[in-house]
Amino acid sequence: RKEVEQDPGPFNVPEGATVAFNCTYSNSASQSFFWYRQDCRKEPKLLMSVYSSGNEDGRFTAQLNRASQYISLLIRDSKLSDSATYLCVVNESGATNKLIFGTGTLLAVQP
């Protein structure tokens, strides 16, 4: 079983749609959680951290369910510029900054 699992997609959605990505992780001792965005052939960039109480940043909402070992990302009112691969990332140990990356979910927002 992969340490961090995501649906690879692609998710093809029209502009303005709401889309949700899910991610599960296997290590119950994982410390912190992130969503990164990666454009084609570019470096990953932090989209948002994920907090236990859930958090929102504009059109983006992240949720964490520690009991189910499950992380989600909701994007409302999708824009063409949201087209990218979204990486679910888990830090298994606060001491080492070691990140485990999911393989990513590809989002294509259509006009």
Place this chain on the structure above:
Amino acid sequence: EAQVTQNPRYLITVTGKKLTVTCSQNMNHEYMSWYRQDPGLGLRQIYYSMNVEVTDKGDVPEGYKVSRKEKRNFPLILESPSPNQTSLYFCASTRRGGNQPQHFGDGTRLSIL
């Protein structure tokens, strides 16, 4: 401007010819790491360093070496490259602490023929 700089961005070379990919950060970060990214496998950590002169293996260290003689630099060395090391490589840095985001370089695309 805060950044992580990798060089070269692209390299095509032949099996067995030693190469070094440089990585430099200007944010005084303690923690640096190297990843490779392959289709269907995501980013996998090769080596990491928690501070100067402190390095350790990640998940896929075979065929690679690193060094951390200065805080800002973390070169990746392929002593005898092989075709299975053809990949997209990223260097990243962060402050110590579990909730810190990692800053990535632009990536280096290596092709080993």
